[in-house]
Amino acid sequence: MLGMNKSLGMVIAICLAGLQFLAVLAVVFSSYISSERALIGHARDLLHDVGVNTIEHSRWFLQPAKDAAELAARLAENQVIVSEDLSQLEQFLFQQLRLASQFSGLYYGAEDGSFVFVMRSPDGPGPFRTKFISTENGARKVELVWRDADFRIVETRRDDADPYDPRTRPWFVRAKDTRETVWTDPYIFYSSQQPGITLSAPVQNTTGEVKGVVGVDIEIGMISHFLARLQIGDRGRALIINRNGDVIAHPLIDLIRTTNVDGTLRFVNIADFDDPVARTAFSAIAAGGGQVGSEAPSEFSYEGEQYVTAILPMPGEILPWTIAVYAPEDDFTAAIKRNRAMNIWIAAAVALVTGLISLALANAIHKPFRDFALRSAMLSRGEIDPNEKLPRTYHELERANAALSEQIVARQRSEAEYLQTFRLAPQGVAHVVPGSGAFIRANERFCAISGYSAGELAHMQLTDLAAPEDLPVWRSVALKDASVAVHRQIRCRRKDGEVIWVSINAILIHGQGQEPLYTVVTMDDITYKKRAEGQIRQLSRELSHLSRGNTMGQMAAGLAHELNQPLTAIAQNADTALHLLGQKPTDVAELNEILSEISQQSLRSGEIIRALRGFIMRDEGARIAFDFGMLLTQTMLLVQAEATEAGVTIETAVPADMPMLEGNRVQVAQVLVNLLRNAIEAMSTGVDTDRLVTVRATAHGRQATIEVEDNGPGISPDITLFTQFDTSKPNGMGLGLSICRSIVEANGGTLIHDDSYVGGARFCFTLPVAREVRDVTEHPETKEHLAEGADAT
Amino acid sequence: MPDSPLTIFLVDDDDAIRSSLSRALKTRGFDVEAHASAFSFLESYGGSRQGCLILDYGMPGMDGLELQARLNELGHELSIIFITGHGGVPESVQAIKGGAVDFLEKPFSQAILIERLEAACAQIRESRQRTADARARLARIDRLTPREREIVDHIVAHPSEISSKAIAARLGVSPRTVDHHRARILEKLGASSLVEVLAMATR
Numbered sequence: 001m002l003g004m005n006k007s008l009g010m011v012i013a014i015c016l017a018g019l020q021f022l023a024v025l026a027v028v029f030s031s032y033i034s035s036e037r038a039l040i041g042h043a044r045d046l047l048h049d050v051g052v053n054t055i056e057h058s059r060w061f062l063q064p065a066k067d068a069a070e071l072a073a074r075l076a077e078n079q080v081i082v083s084e085d086l087s088q089l090e091q092f093l094f095q096q097l098r099l100a101s102q103f104s105g106l107y108y109g110a111e112d113g114s115f116v117f118v119m120r121s122p123d124g125p126g127p128f129r130t131k132f133i134s135t136e137n138g139a140r141k142v143e144l145v146w147r148d149a150d151f152r153i154v155e156t157r158r159d160d161a162d163p164y165d166p167r168t169r170p171w172f173v174r175a176k177d178t179r180e181t182v183w184t185d186p187y188i189f190y191s192s193q194q195p196g197i198t199l200s201a202p203v204q205n206t207t208g209e210v211k212g213v214v215g216v217d218i219e220i221g222m223i224s225h226f227l228a229r230l231q232i233g234d235r236g237r238a239l240i241i242n243r244n245g246d247v248i249a250h251p252l253i254d255l256i257r258t259t260n261v262d263g264t265l266r267f268v269n270i271a272d273f274d275d276p277v278a279r280t281a282f283s284a285i286a287a288g289g290g291q292v293g294s295e296a297p298s299e300f301s302y303e304g305e306q307y308v309t310a311i312l313p314m315p316g317e318i319l320p321w322t323i324a325v326y327a328p329e330d331d332f333t334a335a336i337k338r339n340r341a342m343n344i345w346i347a348a349a350v351a352l353v354t355g356l357i358s359l360a361l362a363n364a365i366h367k368p369f370r371d372f373a374l375r376s377a378m379l380s381r382g383e384i385d386p387n388e389k390l391p392r393t394y395h396e397l398e399r400a401n402a403a404l405s406e407q408i409v410a411r412q413r414s415e416a417e418y419l420q421t422f423r424l425a426p427q428g429v430a431h432v433v434p435g436s437g438a439f440i441r442a443n444e445r446f447c448a449i450s451g452y453s454a455g456e457l458a459h460m461q462l463t464d465l466a467a468p469e470d471l472p473v474w475r476s477v478a479l480k481d482a483s484v485a486v487h488r489q490i491r492c493r494r495k496d497g498e499v500i501w502v503s504i505n506a507i508l509i510h511g512q513g514q515e516p517l518y519t520v521v522t523m524d525d526i527t528y529k530k531r532a533e534g535q536i537r538q539l540s541r542e543l544s545h546l547s548r549g550n551t552m553g554q555m556a557a558g559l560a561h562e563l564n565q566p567l568t569a570i571a572q573n574a575d576t577a578l579h580l581l582g583q584k585p586t587d588v589a590e591l592n593e594i595l596s597e598i599s600q601q602s603l604r605s606g607e608i609i610r611a612l613r614g615f616i617m618r619d620e621g622a623r624i625a626f627d628f629g630m631l632l633t634q635t636m637l638l639v640q641a642e643a644t645e646a647g648v649t650i651e652t653a654v655p656a657d658m659p660m661l662e663g664n665r666v667q668v669a670q671v672l673v674n675l676l677r678n679a680i681e682a683m684s685t686g687v688d689t690d691r692l693v694t695v696r697a698t699a700h701g702r703q704a705t706i707e708v709e710d711n712g713p714g715i716s717p718d719i720t721l722f723t724q725f726d727t728s729k730p731n732g733m734g735l736g737l738s739i740c741r742s743i744v745e746a747n748g749g750t751l752i753h754d755d756s757y758v759g760g761a762r763f764c765f766t767l768p769v770a771r772e773v774r775d776v777t778e779h780p781e782t783k784e785h786l787a788e789g790a791d792a793t
Numbered sequence: 794m795p796d797s798p799l800t801i802f803l804v805d806d807d808d809a810i811r812s813s814l815s816r817a818l819k820t821r822g823f824d825v826e827a828h829a830s831a832f833s834f835l836e837s838y839g840g841s842r843q844g845c846l847i848l849d850y851g852m853p854g855m856d857g858l859e860l861q862a863r864l865n866e867l868g869h870e871l872s873i874i875f876i877t878g879h880g881g882v883p884e885s886v887q888a889i890k891g892g893a894v895d896f897l898e899k900p901f902s903q904a905i906l907i908e909r910l911e912a913a914c915a916q917i918r919e920s921r922q923r924t925a926d927a928r929a930r931l932a933r934i935d936r937l938t939p940r941e942r943e944i945v946d947h948i949v950a951h952p953s954e955i956s957s958k959a960i961a962a963r964l965g966v967s968p969r970t971v972d973h974h975r976a977r978i979l980e981k982l983g984a985s986s987l988v989e990v991l992a993m994a995t996r
Binding site for chain 2: 580601
């Protein structure tokens with residue numbers, strides 16, 4: 001499998017060159033194997049054919065002899081030629097001899113010992129010679145007659161000393177015994193010293209008695225000559241081996257004869273044969289009785305050379321011969337081997353050439369892709385215009401280019417938009433290196449907030465902006481590995497040294513492989529907001545101080561202190577007076593002054609006490625119409641911080657058509673603050689449910705009811721509400737509710753604890769509805785009173 | 794100076810208190826100086842005069858505790874008696890820690906105030922007397938000649954060698970000369986024996 005990150009050109013080149021190389025290799029290899037095998041097979045066939053040819057030739061060579069002998073025998077048997085008439089017989093045999101050149105001689109031996117023998121006589125006075133042996137009147141007569149080709153007598157000789165008797169000869173005996181045509185084993189003819197074979201056929205009379213035997217001598221030297229003429233490769237040879245292992249035919253005819261010690265000639269056995277290749281190949285045949293049962297191709301090697309052989313038995317039972325053929329493989333394969341070497345070179349050359357062509361082709365195929373890749377890379381870097389025309393290329397690439405260009409244009413546009421957004425964002429935005437916090441870029445607003453220029457920031461880290469107190473937090477902002485966003489409000493030290501409050505958001509941006517790219521830090525200057533928050537908190541703290549540390553308690557303490565002053569003066573003056581009275585003479589003027597001062601201070605004490613009483617009743621005349629909804633909203637601002645801290649939600653339900661109420665706004669606000677705070681505190685411990693305070697206002701006739709309920713633990717029945725110093729709050733003074741009730745009653749309403757409510761605690765108070773509706777929001781007094789209330793803290 | 798009269802300073806923002814207390818103390822024979830605020834007191838008081846300060850705890854501007862702290866800072870040693878309209882344990886503890894001699898809750902009996910004042914004044918006088926005595930002794934020692942001073946130093950350093958012989962041996966003079974010096978020392982310091990001189994010098 002080819003990896004996808006390989007070059008296309010490389011892939012094409014490898015494919016083309018590799019494939020053609022493999023093809024060439026396969027062809028060469030297969031032809032290498034198959035041609036050799038085919039040639040060897042062909043050589044075997046050839047050898048077989050040679051064997052068959054040899055057999056055919058031998059048959060053809062021998063068959064006429066058989067025909068001739070058997071014809072003579074038949075003729076004699078049928079009295080066509082009279083066997084007793086030797087001259088007639090001689091003429092017949094002569095004719096037969098003339099017909100077949102392979103015959104060296106034909107003869108007839110009779111049972112009575114007479115004998116006629118026609119033979120070729122190349123060395124004699126005539127080309128043919130006839131030997132007659134006959135018995136005339138008990139005397140044995142041996143006559144030799146030489147004739148020319150026209151049967152004319154050339155010379156006649158007598159040789160009565162010749163002891164030859166046909167009846168003792170093997171050919172006669174065997175034919176007579178078997179009464180069949182018989183073949184002798186090949187032997188070397190005595191007269192011609194040529195290898196030959198004799199065939200004899202018995203001549204029987206009508207009673208089946210053997211009268212004589214016709215014989216034919218066939219010179220088989222001709223077969224050797226035939227073998228010598230066969231072309232079996234360059235050096236291949238065929239030979240014929242008799243069943244006794246004698247080599248009876250061989251292209252080199254001289255090799256098959258050897259001389260016995262007694263001077264006679266015989267065949268050479270294959271085991272001693274002077275053709276070493278044949279001897280090596282076929283001596284096993286002699287060992288196995290000189291005869292093979294069937295055709296047997298085989299191979300062998302001699303002196304490092306490989307040979308193929310074929311062994312064929314002569315079919316039929318008459319001639320127990322074996323045709324053996326051998327030839328060096330090289331005779332057949334040398335040419336092809338040379339050819340093959342050349343083929344390999346040609347294939348290599350072809351492979352080289354086609355390889356180069358494939359490389360060129362791969363390059364040509366790949367070039368548009370390469371150009372496309374280069375162009376794409378340049379496009380993505382913005383070095384060329386996406387709308388620039390693509391040079392001629394494939395349709396597929398054109399389509400890809402179109403899609404790519406579109407993408408790039410879209411990306412460039414979105415990048416431009418992002419850059420624009422980044423630069424002009426109303427927030428300070430900076431990109432920093434995750435971990436180190438080194439600035440990558442920062443927008444104008446960021447620079448404005450931090451007081452540094454973009455160039456200065458480029459050499460700075462996020463922590464360089466940290467106010468020393470918040471340094472650890474700043475460090476954590478430059479997220480290294482977190483996947484969560486950071487949101488913090490921390491102090492930042494500007495370039496000019498001023499410490500400002502900033503709101504910081506940081507998000508780690510990941511690449512597609514989840515590797516962190518950079519951290520986006522947005523920064524807002526919240527100093528003003530923070531300051532305003534601080535002011536509100538301060539205000540609420542002060543108001544809480546007022547209404548919570550129970551107004552009345554604090555006021556009573558203040559007034560009590562106030563009361564101590566005149567009392568002290570009175571006591572001192574009285575003591576002084578007493579002291580003076582104990583002295584003589586009494587200073588009347590001094591006493592007078594003292595007593596008048598005592599009187600003054602006593603009156604002052606009375607005034608203080610009146611003021612104390614009047615405090616609650618104060619502002620009775622300042623009862624005005626006000627918008628309860630608005631008051632509630634303002635009041636909630638004062639307790640919102642506490643509620644948030646305690647995890648309490650405050651819900652309000654004021655009907656839209658809520659009429660104006662009448663009362664002292666500040667006092668009503670104090671009552672509300674007190675009740676809300678009680679509720680929040682009651683729920684601040686041990687409540688698992690959603691902590692909820694509901695303020696509900698309803699108007700009915702001339703009265704409005706305001707309910708403040710919570711879902712806290714409720715009011716323990718053991719506690720008597722509205723009595724001073726009874727409290728369920730650990731830090732409470734127990735004054736709140738009683739004062740609230742006093743205030744509400746002073747405003748013409750009532751305050752009760754609704755003990756029918758079981759989901760928590762519910763307090764209800766009533767206030768009168770304003771007698772005449774006035775536009776309260778336009779009424780300046782409203783705001784003044786609220787401000788006054790806050791100041792009183 | 795040892796007999797210079799003690800001044801009672803009174804700082805209270807309340808006119809009636811100032812008036813009644815000033816009168817009461819003057820009637821009892823005290824030298825009273827009243828101020829309506831801590832600032833006016835600090836302005837007039839340079840630290841030269843000794844006395845007692847009756848100080849209101851709660852005042853607008855600089856309150857009693859702050860004034861006490863300021864005086865301690867300046868190193869002025871005044872015996873302070875706090876008077877307060879709403880006395881609490883924490884306030885009194887802080888005042889006493891700051892060196893106040895007493896803490897009276899308004900309204901208080903004049904007899905108690907006078908008793909505390911007199912006790913404070915007595916203490917001031919006693920310490921003033923001690924200071925004066927010490928100063929007088931130092932003045933007398935200053936009258937000795939260097940040789941006489943040497944002899945006194947020797948006695949202080951070696952209280953076991955106060956015989957004329959031993960001192961003469963130590964200083965390399967004749968015992969007679971030592972006798973002479975000793976008579977002069979006793980005369981100048983107004984002492985009756987060298988043991989008395991030793992006690993005087995080491996005090």
